[in-house]
Amino acid sequence: MPRSLSGRSFLKLLDFSTEEIQYLLELAKDFKHLKRTNTPHKYLTGKNIVLLFEKTSTRTRCSFEVAGNDLGMGVTYLDPGSSQMGKKESLEDTAKVLGRMFDGIEYRGFDQQIVEDLAKYAGVPVWNGLTTDFHPTQMLADVLTIEENFGYYKGLKMVFMGDARNNVANSLMVVSAKLGINFVACGPKENMPDEALVATCREIAKENGCTIELTDDVKKGTKNADVIYTDIWVSMGEPDEIWAERIKLLSPFQVNDAVMANANPEAIFLHCLPSFHDLETTIGMDIYKKFGIPEMEVTDKVFRGPQSKVFDEAENRMHTIKAVMYATLK
Secondary structure (H helix, E strand, O other): OOOOOOOOOEOOHHHOOHHHHHHHHHHHHHHHHHHHOOOOOOOOOOOEEEEEEOOOOOHHHHHHHHHHHHOOOEEEEEOOOOOOEOOOEOHHHHHHHHHHHOOEEEEEOOOHHHHHHHHHHHOOOEEEEEOOOOOHHHHHHHHHHHHHHHOOOOOOEEEEEOOOOOHHHHHHHHHHHHHOOEEEEEOOHHHOOOHHHHHHHHHHHHHOOOOEEEEOOHHHHHOOOOEEEEOOOOOOOOOHHHHHHHHHHHHHHOEOHHHHHHOOOOOEEEEOOOOOOOOOOHHHHHHHHHHOOOOOOEOHHHHHOOOEOHHHHHHHHHHHHHHHHHHHHO
């Protein structure tokens, strides 16, 4: 049992010990059981939280709202046009105002420094719902999903396919190092994680008996993998003009039948979502019309296949976020 997390902010997993991350995962399992058995758990009745979104979301917003309501809290949502932060009011002033009114603040947006500064000035726990650098709540859901499928996670091999510079790849590398998962970033050489972060993760990985590998060789990278993970090729907030460049650069790293066949037979597929695996979105259809590509980072067959656990993973966002809020507010 780690020391209490009460009053702590949840900004990046580098701030947390292996034992603290494991504690949050165990707590999430308990909350999932309570939810599945319709057992009331309004443990934080009387508290109020605010969700401060500069980037829109489906899973993050819904997870925080449902989790907050299940715990008995009042939940206020501020969309990108409903806050004056950075426009008519400084970040520091906004943080201090919200900290006087709410017991906790969730932020989803851009620079990691923004969520760090919110935590610095708010005086209440702040939770990172996604920044350009890190996506820590997603990682807890990912590891919970892996453990549900294998019964354990330490010693498994997880491969991230595609643009390994993004927040999801960064965070997967961190959580793997912390929990003893062998991590492989498989993508173009110019799209690898920051060297300093890689060095930090490799030092952590040594302590936990696992490895951090970077490769642009798909066959080598995915050989005997237990988990194949990918993300969309153009992240939210990036300009549409880079689609052509990304498609050319990342198409060799698409998750398809050949990739899954090269992995272990029991391997699972994960994706943080949303995904462009068919033509049922306006963006997907637009890309198809421009470039003739009906599927992008993952084929529809893999996405809808038996090895895909993406919707279990999406549900687990709710249970793990509930654990984070409870642990830091109790």
